[in-house]
Amino acid sequence: MRRVFPHPYLSLTLVVLWFLLVNQWKLGSLVMAIILATIIPLLTSAWWPDRPRVKRPFALAAYALLVLWDVIVANFQVARIVLFMPRAKIQSAWITVPLDLKSPEAISLLAGTITMTPGTLTADTSACGRALLVHALHAPDPDAVRDDIKARYESRLQRIFE
Amino acid sequence: MTPVLDTALDLALSAVLVGGGIFALVGSYGLLRLPRPMQRLHAPTKATTIGVGAALLVSALDLLSQSQISWQELLITLFLLLTAPVSALFLAKTLILRGEADANLPDTGTGKPWATLAPEHSDP
Amino acid sequence: MILPYALQFFLGCLTLAFAMNLWRLFTAPTVTDRVLVLDTMTINAIALVVLYGIWGGTGLYLEVAVLFALTSFVGTVAYCRYLLRGNIIE
Numbered sequence: 001m002r003r004v005f006p007h008p009y010l011s012l013t014l015v016v017l018w019f020l021l022v023n024q025w026k027l028g029s030l031v032m033a034i035i036l037a038t039i040i041p042l043l044t045s046a047w048w049p050d051r052p053r054v055k056r057p058f059a060l061a062a063y064a065l066l067v068l069w070d071v072i073v074a075n076f077q078v079a080r081i082v083l084f085m086p087r088a089k090i091q092s093a094w095i096t097v098p099l100d101l102k103s104p105e106a107i108s109l110l111a112g113t114i115t116m117t118p119g120t121l122t123a124d125t126s127a128c129g130r131a132l133l134v135h136a137l138h139a140p141d142p143d144a145v146r147d148d149i150k151a152r153y154e155s156r157l158q159r160i161f162e
Numbered sequence: 163m164t165p166v167l168d169t170a171l172d173l174a175l176s177a178v179l180v181g182g183g184i185f186a187l188v189g190s191y192g193l194l195r196l197p198r199p200m201q202r203l204h205a206p207t208k209a210t211t212i213g214v215g216a217a218l219l220v221s222a223l224d225l226l227s228q229s230q231i232s233w234q235e236l237l238i239t240l241f242l243l244l245t246a247p248v249s250a251l252f253l254a255k256t257l258i259l260r261g262e263a264d265a266n267l268p269d270t271g272t273g274k275p276w277a278t279l280a281p282e283h284s285d286p
Numbered sequence: 287m288i289l290p291y292a293l294q295f296f297l298g299c300l301t302l303a304f305a306m307n308l309w310r311l312f313t314a315p316t317v318t319d320r321v322l323v324l325d326t327m328t329i330n331a332i333a334l335v336v337l338y339g340i341w342g343g344t345g346l347y348l349e350v351a352v353l354f355a356l357t358s359f360v361g362t363v364a365y366c367r368y369l370l371r372g373n374i375i376e
Contacts, residue, residue: 020237021352023345071243075185075212082192082205092201096268115247116211121204122247123254123263126270127280133267135254137204176292183292183299186333190303190326193310199319206326214329217296217336221348224289224340234348238332238355245359249325252366256318259370278370 006045011037053103059160066156070117077119081138093142095120095134097149104129106161113153120145171227175220182216185209200254200263207250211242296337303330321365328358 005011018033019025054060081090097114101107107129111122114134124133139145192205222235255278257263270276307330311323332351339347367373 020233023234078208079188087197094268112247115250124276124278126272127274127277130272131270135200172289176288179292179296183296187299187303190306210329214333217333221336221340232345241355249362256366256369262316
């Protein structure tokens with residue numbers, strides 16, 4: 001079983017995605033979905049040897065809702081800066097965020113979250129993957145932004161994944 | 163549906179559409195207005211995504227009110243939410259590598275350089 | 287029933303957005319900026335297709351939007367990869 005389905009959750013996700021794509025319930029679609037869900041994880045397993053471990057799936061769902069809410073808030077903040085703030089007054093800053101997270105999946109989730117939320121954008125990782133380079137559109141106090149990211153997102157991800 | 167509910171849905175969908183339209187406009191306006199390349203990266207990744215999100219929400223609810231269920235809106239929304247950060251990351255790495263981003267990057271604090279500028283950086 | 291007017295408003299916004307994007311495409315200072323503009327334009331185009339679907343009251347256009355979303359992402363990543371590494375497939 002483990003050899004046929006190296007990533008069971010990925011296979012399940014692929015089945016669901018295929019049905020979202022074809023947008024109707026048919027037996028033929030199910031067969032196609034199962035074929036794809038078997039082949040794609042097998043072909044890509046070489047690049048993804050470990051399985052991600054999610055300790056608290058419900059906390060992950062709550063996290064997704066939090067991020068979705070923050071995305072909407074982020075848009076109002078960015079729109080205000082774009083529309084009304086004088087160009088010279090926008091104080092952009094680079095911020096280094098040292099990471100306590102270990103698992104690569106959690107780190108990429110954190111990087112994505114940072115990009116989608118208020119005025120910040122993940123620009124790079126350090127060569128060893130222990131720090132993120134974040135660009136803030138308007139941050140008069142870069143240290144506060146870093147602490148906010150660590151407290152609001154990283155601590156939650158740490159509880160979910162580690 | 164009752165007429166009252168119908169009108170309420172109509173008003174709500176129109177409000178979402180107007181908001182989304184403004185955000186889509188802000189995203190493109192930000193591209194023109196913001197002075198630095200790294201700043202320009204912020205406007206479209208966020209504002210434009212919410213513009214499309216509004217259009218997709220209205221499309222789903224509008225089809226639902228005609229008692230058709232469509233799941234593809236969900237797929238597109240998920241896909242855009244997942245890919246927007248990746249595109250932004252790639253664009254930011256390109257800006258850094260080509261020296262078009264703001265200079266004076268901070269220190270990594272780990273003793274290693276940033277991945278894009280590392281002498282032989284592996285796959286991004 | 288004010289939904290059609292809201293739709294027209296959104297379409298107007300998108301038209302303006304496309305005009306600004308095109309202007310930026312021609313005046314952008316760097317290549318990376320052009321890639322960013324193209325990315326923005328494709329996302330706007332997805333919104334346009336979805337709106338057209340609402341206008342026609344059909345879900346058929348959504349398939350176009352799905353394909354556009356898929357290909358535009360691959361396009362952006364391919365451009366960036368070319369600029370980053372000098373080639374796309376190694």
